[in-house]
Amino acid sequence: MKRAYFGIAAGVIGLVLIAYGVLSGQAGLVLQKAIRVCLECVGLG
Amino acid sequence: MAKEKRVKGDGKRHAIQAAVTLAYNFKLWNFLSGSISQGKTKSICVPGLNCYSCPGAVGACPMGALQNTVRNGGRISFPYYALGMLILFGAVLGRLICGFLCPFGFVQDLLYKIPFFKKLRSFRGDRALRWIKYAVLLLLCILFPMFLSGDWVTVPFFCKYICPSGMLFGAIPLTLANPALASQAGGLFWWKIAVLAVIVLLSLLISRPFCRYLCPLGAFYGLFNRIAIVNLQHSEDKCTHCGACEAVCPMGIDPVKDYASTECIRCTRCARACPHGALHLGIGAQKNSDKKQAAANRRKAGRKNK
Ligand code: SF4
Ligand code: SF4
Ligand code: SF4
Numbered sequence: 001m002k003r004a005y006f007g008i009a010a011g012v013i014g015l016v017l018i019a020y021g022v023l024s025g026q027a028g029l030v031l032q033k034a035i036r037v038c039l040e041c042v043g044l045g
Numbered sequence: 046m047a048k049e050k051r052v053k054g055d056g057k058r059h060a061i062q063a064a065v066t067l068a069y070n071f072k073l074w075n076f077l078s079g080s081i082s083q084g085k086t087k088s089i090c091v092p093g094l095n096c097y098s099c100p101g102a103v104g105a106c107p108m109g110a111l112q113n114t115v116r117n118g119g120r121i122s123f124p125y126y127a128l129g130m131l132i133l134f135g136a137v138l139g140r141l142i143c144g145f146l147c148p149f150g151f152v153q154d155l156l157y158k159i160p161f162f163k164k165l166r167s168f169r170g171d172r173a174l175r176w177i178k179y180a181v182l183l184l185l186c187i188l189f190p191m192f193l194s195g196d197w198v199t200v201p202f203f204c205k206y207i208c209p210s211g212m213l214f215g216a217i218p219l220t221l222a223n224p225a226l227a228s229q230a231g232g233l234f235w236w237k238i239a240v241l242a243v244i245v246l247l248s249l250l251i252s253r254p255f256c257r258y259l260c261p262l263g264a265f266y267g268l269f270n271r272i273a274i275v276n277l278q279h280s281e282d283k284c285t286h287c288g289a290c291e292a293v294c295p296m297g298i299d300p301v302k303d304y305a306s307t308e309c310i311r312c313t314r315c316a317r318a319c320p321h322g323a324l325h326l327g328i329g330a331q332k333n334s335d336k337k338q339a340a341a342n343r344r345k346a347g348r349k350n351k
Contacts, residue, residue, distance in 0.1 A: 004329030006272035014133030021126025024175035031088035034097040034105040041098045043234035045054045
């Protein structure tokens with residue numbers, strides 16, 4: 001169980017980073033990338 | 046012909062993997078039109094390696110998101126969002142994601158089921174080759190996109206030169222349905238088809254070769270295997286050291302010695318194969334032990350092995 005506390009702490013850090021990322025516009029950046037065909041992914045760019 | 050050993054419950058796990066693959070890519074009608082989804086849900090990463098250029102994809106690929114946010118507008122930037130998602134997934138589930146929630150892992154599992162003239166469980170160099178995935182993570186997914194991209198365009202090096210998931214779930218269906226895209230196929234396209242073909246062939250011989258040696262996402266999640274909230278647990282007092290678990294592990298691990306290994310994909314085959322119920326999923330990685338009983342079991346196993 002003790003180790004699960006480290007997992008919970010890491011999860012909280014993850015959530016804080018996500019929240020900051022959303023506020024700084026990175027979720028929008030990911031969306032922009034994800035809704036266009038990624039030419040690198042499909043071997044065309 | 047050699048075959049993979051069957052373990053009770055494999056079918057259920059594959060059913061979960063199939064359902065997850067479908068859930069990540071449920072816009073099936075896009076496969077016919079050769080286009081990709083443009084929904085807002087694509088700002089959220091799914092936990093597994095699933096290309097956002099797959100026609101049916103409704104979420105973003107976490108590795109694609111990471112590579113594309115280490116640089117923004119020609120400047121280096123800290124990828125708060127993608128890294129946060131990766132840490133959150135890793136902290137809760139570790140590589141359980143590889144065992145249950147990754148479409149490309151599922152594909153490799155299915156390929157390994159096909160009878161082949163030999164099934165290699167391990168070979169010389171297997172351990173050393175596993176370090177490559179950490180180099181892929183550090184160089185191709187972080188440092189190269191960060192420092193070797195052009196002024197305005199971020200180059201996702203892993204996507205561009207290696208990722209077989211992008212080819213299987215993105216390039217193949219898109220180029221089959223969309224002749225305009227197919228007409229652009231050049232050297233890079235065929236290079237990535239060759240990478241995919243090698244991985245497919247190797248998957249007939251070795252269990253999960255891409256996960257073992259190359260996948261940066263598995264490398265990242267593996268770092269959390271020791272602390273992940275949902276984890277594998279070993280009850281030493283129930284264990285008779287019979288080796289049944291090690292014999293069925295697709296990653297060549299002995300879970301009795303290292304149940305929190307970074308290589309463990311938490312497929313639970315070992316737990317299902319254990320005749321004594323000594324391995325199971327639980328909250329936190331730990332050894333549950335009645336020390337006297339555990340010592341007695343070890344002594345007994347030692348006598349048997351002499
Ligand atoms: S090519 Fe691979 S890493 Fe890149 S976005 Fe597609 S699936 Fe993700
Ligand atoms: S190692 Fe990578 S490809 Fe394999 S199951 Fe995990 S995330 Fe998926
Ligand atoms: S140790 Fe068990 S759970 Fe981990 S990969 Fe091997 S069989 Fe699967």
